[in-house]
């Protein structure tokens with residue numbers, strides 16, 4: 234009851250109101266700045282803060298190994314994640330059940346291993362070639378009549394009306410929104426890898442899908458759908474009764490979808506339904522093509538996932554569950570949503586940090602020119618583009634990516650775990666944590682902790698990641714275990730290999746081929762947080778090198 238809750242957390246500091254309600258946290262979550270709010274609370278109250286009635290945020294570096302512990306000490310995901318479940322069928326990301334998680338994780342671990350992802354590099358390169366051709370056209374259009382290329386691409390197809398990054402306002406300015414192109418690229422890559430066929434966004438120059446995939450007259454881009462869904466879920470997840478399962482849950486969801494006063498939440502819920510429809514259509518299309526004897530089935534992620542899931546059906550009885558369409562669709566939707574905009578957003582942030590620091594830009598170009606060489610003027614085939622083997626170990630490129638991901642936390646707020654009655658006892662900074670407590674470690678705050686990164690923790694310094702810095706500047710060496718971009722522990726991102734492969738290739742290819750400048754050099758990178766922290770846009774001036 235309420236009194237015992239107050240007694241349990243009496244020694245944990247935090248805002249007075251947060252002892253009684255999650256509303257302050259929800260308010261900042263709705264505003265898209267939850268990580269900044271929690272950061273300010275840590276600055277005011279210290280390392281342990283009660284941010285909601287039974288939710289403690291701990292930003293001490295040692296907390297990472299406790300909250301995201303491996304093995305028998307692992308804590309389960311909290312009820313917050315129920316807000317991401319579609320149709321009562323949890324997937325690898327949102328399942329709270331340990332055994333189900335183990336089974337699904339095993340099924341996806343092999344298809345997403347480095348070796349497996351490397352085998353698919355050719356498919357990624359084909360999409361990169363399309364991206365390059367589109368950007369080449371953007372450069373050419375620079376010389377044609379005044380045209381605002383964020384509004385209309387060369388083929389005249391407008392970007393989705395609510396695509397994050399769509400430039401506001403008109404005008405005769407020559408600028409390209411790299412976020413919009415990165416979104417098209419990553420969606421096409423993941424759909425190609427997952428279903429053997431890309432969504433065709435790079436061909437159409439927009440992330441608005443065709444009517445056959447998205448329903449008649451839908452003008453919203455897929456990136457906007459994912460953003461809205463993340464924002465609604467990040468808000469609703471703070472009130473677990475609103476995201477219950479079963480018949481009551483169905484009724485509550487229906488009421489929220491139709492009557493909740495905030496349009497952002499209603500749009501988020503309907504976006505979630507649209508994404509589920511897209512995944513269902515993709516899965517059905519892919520499955521029906523595999524029934525067609527004439528067609529050669531590509532060894533894509535869905536194929537590999539199905540093979541692994543069928544194998545795991547023969548595992549022990551307690552984790553046996555029949556493989557049905559719902560399970561396949563929910564995992565397919567996860568691939569589509571977790572594996573696309575996260576990478577595009579991270580690439581956007583990395584490119585922004587490079588362009589905002591011209592000496593870093595210059596040094597990267599020198600490294601790339603020396604190790605990869607200049608690209609031919611008219612790239613005729615995908616194999617003329619940089620290969621992962623050429624760029625994966627370049628020290629300056631790797632260090633720049635790491636440092637940009639530290640500064641811009643794509644995963645910015647603390648991912649919540651729960652201390653259950655069956656958990657081993659948990660102690661944080663000498664304080665015993667009672668069962669029923671939610672715990673999280675805020676990535677944004679940890680990634681700016683001066684005790685970890687040094688006095689210059691708030692500054693972008695690539696040198697901290699270089700093995701042997703020639704710089705005379707004294708920087709504290711970075712330790713990757715405090716970088717929470719991909720989470721930590723048993724629920725850490727399973728797509729990290731695919732994401733880092735794409736990030737290296739994207740950044741290397743773009744820098745090698747184009748002269749780029751920030752369109753508004755004095756403007757910070759603006760971002761809005763839902764579940765992930767998402768840049769709003771990246772406007773650049775672009776021309777061929």
Ligand code: HEM
Pocket residue numbers: 325326327338345567568571572573575576579643644648717718719720721723724725726727728729731732
């Ligand atoms: C730069 C890009 C990416 C970032 C920043 C990122 C970040 C994350 C983070 C922080 C988590 C942990 C979430 C949590 O604990 O609640 C996660 C989990 C996950 N990610 Fe990623 N991710 C990226 C790319 C990808 C890609 C390309 C894929 C798939 C193809 C993917 C699939 C997943 C899945 C399936 C999980 C759930 C894993 C589990 O619960 O066992 N991610 N990601």
